[in-house]
Structure formats: C-alpha cells, structure tokens
Amino acid sequence: MTTTAPTSRRRIPARWIIAAAVAVLVVLMAADTEYRTVETAAAAAPKKFDPATFGAQNYQAKVVPAIQAAAVDLPVLLEALTEDKEAAGQKYGKRQGSGPYTFAVKATGTAGEARSGLLPVTVKGLPDGTRVSLQIGPAINGTALRDAAGYITFGQFTNQVEYADAATALNNEMRAKLLNGLDVAALDGKEISFVGAFTLLTPQTVTITPVAVT
Structure with missing residues (x-):
C-alpha cells in the first residue's frame, strides 16, 4: 500500500503579519486624524492671559x-x-482662605500734605492714634482693589502669577483713571470724601487704595 505524504502549507513569516497590522493601524489613525491649519490651531489654543485687557474690562x-x-x-x-475683629471681618470684609480681610470703605476728612506716595486724611470719630492715608502713587501697592471687589477669585486664573498680575492691572487702571487727573497738592487742608479699599494689617494704620476722591 502506497501512502501519500501530506502537502505542507507555506507559512507566512511573522514579520509580514506584524508589518501588515502596523500598516492597517496607520491607515486607521490617518483616517481619524483631524488636520488643522496654523490659524485653526492658534484659534483653538487657550487664550493667554492679558493683564492690561483684564484691567480695562473690569476696573x-x-x-x-x-x-x-x-x-x-x-x-463704623x-x-x-476694635470690639471684635473676626466678627467685623465676617460682616464687612472679604477674603479667600485664611488670609487677612479686605474692606471697602468710605469717609470724609481733611487732607494733609502728601508724602512718599501717601495722602494723609484726618477723619473724625476714629480711635485715638489711627492713621489714615490714601495711596496716590506713582507706585500703587497691594491687592485691595482685586480682593474687595468680591467676585475675583484665584480659581479664575491659571496660576499665582496671573492672579497677582490681575491685581496690578487694576491698580494701573485706577492710577490712569483717577490719580493722573487728581491735583493732590491742591487738596492740602481741604475737606475731601473718598471711597476705596484696604487690607487689614492693623486697625491703627489704614492705607486705602481709592477708587473715588472728591
């Protein structure tokens, strides 16, 4: 009896299979890829924070x-x-986290001679020894305007740098809109009314960033 040897099947090399799979994957990826022009990509990218624009839009x-x-x-x-610092802060102030309170205030008093970027104001009815001053520049320090507004929070910004830049931008806008047109020297000895904000460090020294002086 004669037997016939089974016909052997030609095996496809493994490297060919892998190469074919990779080729198919590349085709599928290409079909699913959205190609963007430089202009489209730029428009879709997150907008870079512009402090000057923020200040102009918000101040x-x-x-x-x-x-x-x-x-x-x-x-008041x-x-x-003086009676209860924490209770007064909760009632009248604003703050984020455990930082100091910032207050929006108004008063009428007698202006003194401006020195070192500050305009002293004598306000009646304050505790003895209290010194009140308005920031008049050219340097405007602090974050009182940003913090007293009440609606500007750290979570609106990408990082601490942008948050700080927002405060500086508001200070710059105040200087441009209010202080640049204010004849500070002419206020010496005059009664003035003001509205502004300050961050509480000590009740005995109140340095206010104004938004209105009349």
Missing part, C-alpha cells in the same frame, strides 16, 4: 461699582474691629 465697569456698593463708613468699621 471701571465692575470693580469700582462693587467697591462703592459694599463701602462701609470707616468710623474701625469701631467694629
């Missing part, structure tokens, strides 16, 4: 009205702070 339209609406009489606030 006059939002920050000033917010501070004016929330402003408490300075003598300082008396409340």
Whole structure:
C-alpha cells in the first residue's frame, strides 16, 4: 500500500503579519486624524492671559461699582474691629482662605500734605492714634482693589502669577483713571470724601487704595 505524504502549507513569516497590522493601524489613525491649519490651531489654543485687557474690562465697569456698593463708613468699621475683629471681618470684609480681610470703605476728612506716595486724611470719630492715608502713587501697592471687589477669585486664573498680575492691572487702571487727573497738592487742608479699599494689617494704620476722591 502506497501512502501519500501530506502537502505542507507555506507559512507566512511573522514579520509580514506584524508589518501588515502596523500598516492597517496607520491607515486607521490617518483616517481619524483631524488636520488643522496654523490659524485653526492658534484659534483653538487657550487664550493667554492679558493683564492690561483684564484691567480695562473690569476696573471701571465692575470693580469700582462693587467697591462703592459694599463701602462701609470707616468710623463704623474701625469701631467694629476694635470690639471684635473676626466678627467685623465676617460682616464687612472679604477674603479667600485664611488670609487677612479686605474692606471697602468710605469717609470724609481733611487732607494733609502728601508724602512718599501717601495722602494723609484726618477723619473724625476714629480711635485715638489711627492713621489714615490714601495711596496716590506713582507706585500703587497691594491687592485691595482685586480682593474687595468680591467676585475675583484665584480659581479664575491659571496660576499665582496671573492672579497677582490681575491685581496690578487694576491698580494701573485706577492710577490712569483717577490719580493722573487728581491735583493732590491742591487738596492740602481741604475737606475731601473718598471711597476705596484696604487690607487689614492693623486697625491703627489704614492705607486705602481709592477708587473715588472728591
């Protein structure tokens, strides 16, 4: 009896199979890829924070009205702070986390001689030894305008640098809109009214960043 040897099947090399699989994958990826022009990609990218634009859009339209609406009489606030600092902060101030409170205030008093970027103001009805000054530049320090507005929070920004730049931008807008047209020397000895904000460090020294001086 004669037997016939089974016909052997030609085996496909493994490297060919892998190469074919890779080729199919590349085709599928290409079909699923959205190609963008440089202009389209730029438009889709997150907008870079522009402090000057932020200041221009927020200071006059939002920050000033917010501070004016929330402003408490300075003598009333300082008396409340003397009685219970934490209770006064919760009632009149704004803050994020455990930082110091920032307050929106208003008062009328007699202006003194401006020195070192500060305009002293004598306000009646304050605790003895209290010194009140308005920041008049050219350097405007602090974050009182940003923080007293009440609606600007750290979570709106990408990082701490942008958050700080937002405060600086508001200070710059205040200087341009208010201080650049204010004849500070002419105020010496005159009665003035002001609205502004300050961050509480000590009730005895109140340095206010103004948004209105009349």
